Amino acid sequence: MEIDPFIFRFSIFILSIFIGYYVVWSVTPSLHTPLMSVTNAISSVIIVGAIIAALAGENGNIFDTANIYGYLAIILAAINIFGGFLVTQRMLAMYKKKKKD
Amino acid sequence: MISANLLAVFYLISGVLFILALRGLSSPETSRQGNLFGIIGMAIAIGVTIISVGNFSSGFLYLIILMLVGGSIGAFIAFKIPMTAMPELVAGFHSLVGLAAVFVAISAFLNPQVFNLGSPGNIKIASLIEMSLGASIGAITFTGSIIAFLKLRGIMSGSPITFFGQHYLNLALGLILIGLIFYLCKTQFDTWFWTIIIISFLLGILLIIPIGGADMPVVISMLNSYSGWAAAGIGFTLENTALIITGALVGSSGAILSYIMCKGMNRSFFNVILGGWGATDQSSSNNSKEQKPVKNGNADDAAFLMKNASSVIIVPGYGMAVAQAQHALREMVDALKKNGVKVTYAIHPVAGRMPGHMNVLLAEANVPYDEVFELEEINNDFANCDVAYVIGANDVTNPVAKTDPQSPIYGMPILDVEKSKSVLFVKRSLSPGYAGIDNDLFYRENTLMLFADAKKMTEEIIKNL
Numbered sequence: 001m002e003i004d005p006f007i008f009r010f011s012i013f014i015l016s017i018f019i020g021y022y023v024v025w026s027v028t029p030s031l032h033t034p035l036m037s038v039t040n041a042i043s044s045v046i047i048v049g050a051i052i053a054a055l056a057g058e059n060g061n062i063f064d065t066a067n068i069y070g071y072l073a074i075i076l077a078a079i080n081i082f083g084g085f086l087v088t089q090r091m092l093a094m095y096k097k098k099k100k101d
Numbered sequence: 102m103i104s105a106n107l108l109a110v111f112y113l114i115s116g117v118l119f120i121l122a123l124r125g126l127s128s129p130e131t132s133r134q135g136n137l138f139g140i141i142g143m144a145i146a147i148g149v150t151i152i153s154v155g156n157f158s159s160g161f162l163y164l165i166i167l168m169l170v171g172g173s174i175g176a177f178i179a180f181k182i183p184m185t186a187m188p189e190l191v192a193g194f195h196s197l198v199g200l201a202a203v204f205v206a207i208s209a210f211l212n213p214q215v216f217n218l219g220s221p222g223n224i225k226i227a228s229l230i231e232m233s234l235g236a237s238i239g240a241i242t243f244t245g246s247i248i249a250f251l252k253l254r255g256i257m258s259g260s261p262i263t264f265f266g267q268h269y270l271n272l273a274l275g276l277i278l279i280g281l282i283f284y285l286c287k288t289q290f291d292t293w294f295w296t297i298i299i300i301s302f303l304l305g306i307l308l309i310i311p312i313g314g315a316d317m318p319v320v321i322s323m324l325n326s327y328s329g330w331a332a333a334g335i336g337f338t339l340e341n342t343a344l345i346i347t348g349a350l351v352g353s354s355g356a357i358l359s360y361i362m363c364k365g366m367n368r369s370f371f372n373v374i375l376g377g378w379g380a381t382d383q384s385s386s387n388n389s390k391e392q393k394p395v396k397n398g399n400a401d402d403a404a405f406l407m408k409n410a411s412s413v414i415i416v417p418g419y420g421m422a423v424a425q426a427q428h429a430l431r432e433m434v435d436a437l438k439k440n441g442v443k444v445t446y447a448i449h450p451v452a453g454r455m456p457g458h459m460n461v462l463l464a465e466a467n468v469p470y471d472e473v474f475e476l477e478e479i480n481n482d483f484a485n486c487d488v489a490y491v492i493g494a495n496d497v498t499n500p501v502a503k504t505d506p507q508s509p510i511y512g513m514p515i516l517d518v519e520k521s522k523s524v525l526f527v528k529r530s531l532s533p534g535y536a537g538i539d540n541d542l543f544y545r546e547n548t549l550m551l552f553a554d555a556k557k558m559t560e561e562i563i564k565n566l
Contacts, residue, residue, distance in 0.1 A: 006227060009337060009345055016349030019120055024354040027126040029450065029475050030464075032358060032457030033187055034136075035126050036325055039351040040194045042119045042139055043332045046201050048112075048150040049216075049339045053208035054164060055156040056215040066212030067160070071167055073204035076197045078171025079178070084194055085140050086179035091187075091461055092136060095129035098469035 034091045041084025047077035103153045109342060111149040116346030118142030123350060129470055146343045184465040185422045188321060188454040189253040195324045196246035199305075202239030202331040203298060206232045209338055210294055216339055226286050228338050233282045233294065235334030237301040242327040244305030249320050252309075253454055259314025261376050267311060268375060274304045311376030315419070315496075317454045318362040319373045326355025358456050365450030365476075367502075367513040395531065398549035400561030403490075403525050406549070408566055410487035412443040414479065416516055417459050418452045420493020420528070424555035427466040430492065433559050434468070436566045445482070446473040447516050449497035480517050489521040493555045495528070499540045508538060524548045527558045 027035050053070030118138045125135015151164070182190050209232050213219050218228040251257035278300055285293040312320050333348025363370050407413055415434065421427060434444045446468065452459045463473055483489060491498055498518040502510045518524055519542055526548060533539050542548055551558050 005340070006337075009340065009342070012342055013333060013337075013345050013349050016116075016346045017353045020123070020350040020353030021357065023120060023123045023350070024357045027123065028128060029361075030448075030457060030460035030470055030473060031126045031129065031132060032361075033191075033455060033461045034132065034457070035123070035354065036191050036321065036358070036456065037187075037194070038122055038126070038136060038139055039325060039329070039354050040191060040198065042122060042143065042347050043198050043328050043351045044201070045115070045119070045143060045146050045343050045347050046198065046205060046332050046335055048146050048341060048344065049205040049209070049335055050201060051147070051150045051164065052154055052215060052339070053205055053212065055151075055154045055160045064212070066208040066215070069204040069208035069211070071163060073201040073208070074164060074167045075171040076201040076204070078168045079175040080194050080197045080201070081143055081175065082172040083175030083179045083190075085136060085143070086176055087182065087187075087190065088136050088139075089133070090179060091184070091464070092129070092132045094461070094464040094467075095132070095470050096464070096467065097129075098471050 031092075031095070034088050037084050037088045037091065041081055041088060044077040044080035044084065047074060047081065050074045050077055103149060108149055108153050111145055112341060112343035113346075115142035115146040115343045118145070119343075119347050119350060123354065142343075183425075184461055185425055186254075187461060188317065188458060189250050191455060192246045192250040192253055192321055192324065195321075195328050196243050196250065198328040199239045199242030199244075199246060199324075199331060202328075202335050203236050203243060205335050206236035206239065206338070207298070209335075210236075210291070218338065222289050224289060229286050229289070230282060231334055231337040233285055233297050235331050235338060236294075236298055237278055237282075238327055238334060239331035240298050240301035241305035241308065242324055242331055244302045245309045245320075245327070246305075246324050248306055248309040249317060249324060252314055253317055259317075261313045262310040263376065267307070271304065271307050274300055274307070278304070308374070312373065313376065314454070315451075316366075316373050316376070318365075318451050318456055318458075319359050319370070321455045322355050322358035322362055323374070324355070326352050326359060329353070329355055362451055362456060365514065367510070393544040395543055396546075396549050398525070398551055400551070400553075400558060401565050402549060403551055403558075404562045404565035406523055406525065407437055407442065407488050407490065407562070408440050410442055410522075412445075412482075412486045413437060413488045413490055414483060414486045414518075414521065415444065415446045416489055416491040416494050416498060416518060417446065417448070417463070418492065418494025418497065419454060419458075420495075420555050422453055422458065422462055422493070424493065424557075426492060426554075426556035426559050427462040427468075429556050429559040429563065431463075431466040431468055433563050433566070436563055440566070444472070445479065447476070447479045447483075448473060449476055449494065449516055450514075452494055452497060476514060476516060483517045483520040486521040487523065489518045489524045490527070491518060491524060492527045492559065495533075495540055496538070498542060499538065501538065501541050510538065518542065519545065519547075522547060525551055527551045527553065527555050529554060 050073035122139030125131045329351025336344030502513045
C-alpha cells in the first residue's frame, strides 16, 4: 500500500498550523503590527506559483492568457514582498529600549 | 535544472526560515534578525523556482522587469507611508495577496499541464477542489480587504451597512459556492469556475460592509488569516511545501490575533463578524444622560496636575492616531520626566484600528518599549497613580463594563483608569464612543475634561509645564 502524497502534504499543513499556533502566541503584543506586516510579506511566497505560471508555459507563446495571469500575479506579489519586508524592517528599527543613563 | 527532491528540500528550508521569522517577533531584540530570516527564505524560494523552471528566454526578462517594477512600488510605499496609516496599508497588502492567489489559481485552471494537474477539461478532482478553494478565499480576501481599506482610509463611512436578510443572503451565497465547486468537479465546465470567483468577490464585499470602524482590528486579523488559507489552498494545488507551511502559519497567526482582539472586547467572533454593532443602540442610554455636570479644564490645569504628580499613566487610543499626537505626547512625557514624574503607558488590546497599532505609533515617537505596558501588566498600577492622561481613548476606560450587565460592553476588560487619583480626558466633545454608550467617567468628581484636539491640547500642556 502506498500513501497518497496528498496525505504527506496534509500532514505538513496540520503540523504547521500547530507550529503557527505556538509561535504566534509567543509573539509579544507590542509587536502585533509588525507580525501582521511580516505574515503579509511571507504569504506572498505565492509568487512561486506565479513564476511557474508565467515562465513554464509551453509552445513558446509567453503571452498566452494563462501566462499573463502569472505575470500579473508576479507584480502583485512583488509589491507585497518588498513592501511587506521593508515596512516591517522600518517598524522594527523604531523599537528601542530605554537609554541607560 | 534541479531535481524535484532537491527543490522540495529548498522549499522546506524557506518554510523553516519563515517560522524563524515569526519566532523572532517574541521580543524586539530578536525581531530584526527574524525579519532577515524571512527575507532569506523568500529569496531562496524565488531563486530555486526560477532555476527549476529553467526558462531563461525573453519571458525571464519580463519576469525580472515586473519584479523590479512591483518591488520598487512596494519599496516606495514602505518608505513613504506614515505610521498612522499602517492599518490601511496592511489591509491594502492583504488585498494584493488575495488577488495574486486568484490569478495563480486562474492560470493553473487554464494551463494545468504546467503544474502537472492534468489537461484543460480533465483536471484532477483534488486539484480542482484545492484551486477553487484557493481562488474563492483569495477573492473574498481581495474585495473584503478593499472594503476594509476604504473604511480605514475614511473614503467609505466607518458605520456598519446593514439591510434586511443580509446574513441569509451571505449564507445562501456560501452554499451556492459549495454547490458550484461540486459541479465544477463533476463537469469541469469553466463557467462554474468563473462564477465561483465572481460570487466570492461579491461575498467579500458583503461580509465586511456590516462591520463597523472600531471592529476593524478583528477584520484585519481575519483577512490576514484568510490570505493565509488562500495561500495554503494554492500550495496544495501546486504541491509546494513552502506555500503550504506559510499558508498554515499565516492562517493560524491571523486567527489567533482575531481571537485576542475579540477577547479584548469580550465579544464572540460571530458577534463581531455578523456586524451591525454600534449603529442603533443610542436611544436607551441617552435618557439618563440629561445635563450632568462636567468639570471642564484647560491646559494650564492639566500641566499643574501632572507636574505635581509623582506618577502618571498615559492611556492612548485611536484619537491619538487620528490627531497624530504621538510626537507631542513624547515631548510632554520628556518634560514631565525632567520634573521627576514617573511616566508609563497603558495599552488596551483593542486600542486603535489594528493589533499593536498604539505600540508602533509610540515606538515611532521614540518611546522606549519598556515603558509601554499591556493591560494585565499595568492595570493594578492605576490605584497608586496620581494622574491618568487619557488621550483619544474612551470605551476601553468605561467603568460601566464592570458594573452594568445591561450595557453592550459589559464584561469587556477595561483599563481601571477610574482608580487613579485624577483623570485627565482629552477629547473633542462629550460624544459617546464607538459603542454608542455614555462614559460615566466624564461626570466623576476626579475627572477633568480637556475639550480639544489631542495634539493641540498636548502641545498646550507642554507650553505650560
